[in-house]
Amino acid sequence: MMKFVLFAALCVLVLAEERPEPRFMEDALERVVGGEVARPNSWPWQISLQFKSGSSYRHTCGGSLIKRGWVMTAAHCVDSQRTWRVVVGEHNLNSNEGREQYLSVSRVYVHPNWNSNSVANGYDIALLRLSSEANLNNYVQLANLPPSGQVLNHNHPCYISGWGRTSTGGNLSAQLKQAYLPVVDHRTCSSGSWWGGTVKNTMVCAGGGKDSGCQGDSGGPLNCQLNNRYYVHGVTSFVSGRGCNEVRKPTVFTRVSAYIGWMENIMN
Structure with a gap:
């Protein structure tokens, strides 16, 4: 059975289907795969x-x-x-x-x-x-948060930022990195050759190619540009257990717009 990797390197989820489990990404001091070092304090x-x-x-x-x-x-x-x-x-x-x-x-x-x-x-x-x-x-x-319920279109431009691994099992970097991860819409991401039923509509997929999140990036933002401002549309959650930048296994984020009400109730 293949595994997912939670960004927090806590435990693995075993699915009934033959697909990689999500892995948390906060186990160690690790970082964004691909991308580049961010300009200091640009996020x-x-x-x-x-x-x-x-x-x-x-x-x-x-x-x-x-x-x-x-x-x-x-x-x-x-x-x-x-x-x-x-x-x-x-x-x-x-x-x-x-x-x-x-x-x-x-x-x-x-x-x-x-x-x-x-x-x-x-x-x-x-x-x-x-x-x-x-x-x-x-x-x-x-951070700017999106309005409740807002869902971004396929290929919407976003960036992940974080201090996670620079490659699967690779070297660490102390400086904040960023990587361009366009949104993969739910219909595509939940299809059989992608994440399938693992991905729910309260999640956001982004990337799916050479750049991705990795261990140490968990909890960080998916920064998406709308009307010349960046909004945090995702909270970094998991990647494929086969590797952080597995093709057609984009980085998966908690969709922030699905939890606006819950957060407002706690903070008020």
Whole structure:
């Protein structure tokens, strides 16, 4: 049986069908496959989610700053008990460039329907309440979220950003990367030669070629341009267990527009 890879390298989902399982992508300090290093702080809502390991913190996932005191990320990133912190204004994980803000997490809200043993059910989304609010400036800004229910057309231009692996099992990179991943519409992505029934209509597929997300990118944004502004339409969720950039197995994201109501209820 083939496997998916969750961006969080937690567990694998075994499907009844002969198709690769999704794999979470936050297991290790790994990064976007293909693409290029982003211009520093050009995705100013991108955050690094880190957990305490001994006396230091280690990057494990991405996320998006959606209010000064709130971050949106993937449920599989935070469904374990750890001491978390969020770094905003980050670019190079290995150096302090003076733009970073380090914020502790006071509470984690995982979607109540999330089940780590059934990734294909969806609901891979969580909110983090910060202990203090981020200061907004040229390097730190809030993400724009889409209107509830909005679905993008096939081939709509989007970018993934994150600190994940640069290739399947490949080398790590400390700098934030970005890769162009056009949307693959649900009809195509859920067809038999693509992801099939693994992909639900509460998910967004993007890419499916040489560029993709990979371990360490989980929870980060799918940034899609509409009317000269970028909106975060997806939360990075899983890739194919055969490899991060498997052909016709595009990176799969939680569709943000399907969860606007849930997020508003928690943050209000």
